[in-house]
Amino acid sequence: MGGKLAVFGGKPVRDLFLPYGRQWISKEDKAAVERILDSPYLTTGPAVAGFERKTAACTGAKYAVSFSSGTAALHAACFTAGIREGDEVITSPLTFAASANCILYCGGTPVFVDVDPRTYLITAEHIEAAVTERTKAVIPVDFTGQPADYDAIRKVADKYNLVIIEDAAHALGASYRNEKIGAVSDMTMFSFHPVKPVTTGEGGIITTNDEDWYKKLVQFRTHGITKHAPDYIKERAPWEYEMQFLGFNYRMTDIQAALGESQLDRLDSFTLMREAYADYYNKAFRNIKGVTVPFQEQGGRSSWHLYILKLDKELTDRRKEIFEALVAENIGVNVHYMPVYQHPYYQKHGYDQVCCPTAEKLYQQFLTLPLFPAMGQQDLDDVIEAVRKVLNYYQGGSGS
Numbered sequence: 001m002g003g004k005l006a007v008f009g010g011k012p013v014r015d016l017f018l019p020y021g022r023q024w025i026s027k028e029d030k031a032a033v034e035r036i037l038d039s040p041y042l043t044t045g046p047a048v049a050g051f052e053r054k055t056a057a058c059t060g061a062k063y064a065v066s067f068s069s070g071t072a073a074l075h076a077a078c079f080t081a082g083i084r085e086g087d088e089v090i091t092s093p094l095t096f097a098a099s100a101n102c103i104l105y106c107g108g109t110p111v112f113v114d115v116d117p118r119t120y121l122i123t124a125e126h127i128e129a130a131v132t133e134r135t136k137a138v139i140p141v142d143f144t145g146q147p148a149d150y151d152a153i154r155k156v157a158d159k160y161n162l163v164i165i166e167d168a169a170h171a172l173g174a175s176y177r178n179e180k181i182g183a184v185s186d187m188t189m190f191s192f193h194p195v196k197p198v199t200t201g202e203g204g205i206i207t208t209n210d211e212d213w214y215k216k217l218v219q220f221r222t223h224g225i226t227k228h229a230p231d232y233i234k235e236r237a238p239w240e241y242e243m244q245f246l247g248f249n250y251r252m253t254d255i256q257a258a259l260g261e262s263q264l265d266r267l268d269s270f271t272l273m274r275e276a277y278a279d280y281y282n283k284a285f286r287n288i289k290g291v292t293v294p295f296q297e298q299g300g301r302s303s304w305h306l307y308i309l310k311l312d313k314e315l316t317d318r319r320k321e322i323f324e325a326l327v328a329e330n331i332g333v334n335v336h337y338m339p340v341y342q343h344p345y346y347q348k349h350g351y352d353q354v355c356c357p358t359a360e361k362l363y364q365q366f367l368t369l370p371l372f373p374a375m376g377q378q379d380l381d382d383v384i385e386a387v388r389k390v391l392n393y394y395q396g397g398s399g400s
């Protein structure tokens with residue numbers, strides 16, 4: 001079926017390389033950015049405030065504070081939650097390094113707990129088993145866009161007085177028990193990197209319902225400075241302001257915010273498209289031997305940031321060849337993620353004894369297929385054809 005593999009000199013399924021994810025910039029997006037370039041404010045102006053208001057409205061949260069990246073936003077959230085040296089914070093190993101690095105930035109200790117083999121998400125049971133008297137917070141990751149089980153996680157968090165900082169970098173547009181992601185946890189982080197649900201180039205945001213945290217987040221992204229006289233520690237001259245704690249310059253520009261605000265207009269349609277594409281993949285791959293399609297828990301509705309096929313034992317042993325064969329067919333497959341504690345930095349800093357067996361096994365089995373709204377029907381069909389062609393080769397007698 002499908003002829004000779006491109007990796008062996010056959011004709012690739014398509015001529016143009018298809019990435020696993022990519023932004024979609026419209027005429028309206030460009031016009032919005034251009035308006036800012038002609039305006040008096042390039043940063044910290046009305047577009048930033050407008051983008052924050054709109055993100056809050058989209059997610060049902062009271063407040064939203066934008067940052068220069070999702071990583072900066074996570075740092076701010078950990079700082080605001082009071083994470084400091086000696087504190088432990090529980091998170092998932094199956095994520096981008098930033099989910100755990102933000103704990104280290106504050107002097108805290110990341111504690112990795114294993115994931116559920118079906119959802120790939122950390123569970124309330126695993127979290128509870130890892131709680132000590134030093135645990136201050138938990139950072140669940142809505143991996144692939146599927147929300148973690150927040151009812152169960154909330155119970156554990158309340159029992160041990162933990163702050164829930166949700167890493168929803170994948171999950172803008174998702175919902176949990178009919179509530180939008182963004183208003184479910186104590187603080188929620190979204191990323192606006194170009195592969196994420198909507199983009200600002202680089203950027204991130206924290207949503208929260210807590211006014212005190214909101215003020216702290218705003219101050220943290222501007223060096224810890226406040227210009228709000230009622231908050232001053234001393235009486236001040238009109239030109240003075242106060243730096244009250246050590247913050248950073250983590251501000252988003254108005255250029256980025258205008259792009260983000262314009263992109264948000266299409267968030268619902270982007271999410272529906274991702275959902276429809278995932279459905280199309282599911283139908284194509286559900287009955288193929290050797291792969292498992294993504295499992296979806298009842299309570300959540302995924303934003304489908306990533307579509308991951310899980311390979312069975314036989315295919316897992318040949319994943320490197322399968323990966324290379326698909327790239328040769330011009331299909332931009334990817335693998336998300338190597339467990340964070342396996343990175344050399346973590347290995348060097350005391351994590352060489354850590355083992356989350358399910359996460360490690362899943363990492364060997366995963367293959368991320370291209371999925372983004374700007375894909376067309378032909379792109380989807382190319383992916384399906386290439387996957388069938390390549391798996392057929394490596395599965396049957398011909399591959400061995």
Ligand SMILES: *Cc1c(COP(=O)(O)O)cnc(C)c1O
Nearest residue numbers: 069070071096098169191192193
């Ligand atoms: C992208 C991402 C981040 C970091 O966001 P940036 O905007 O790239 O800094 C954090 N966590 C996860 C799970 C991500 O995918």
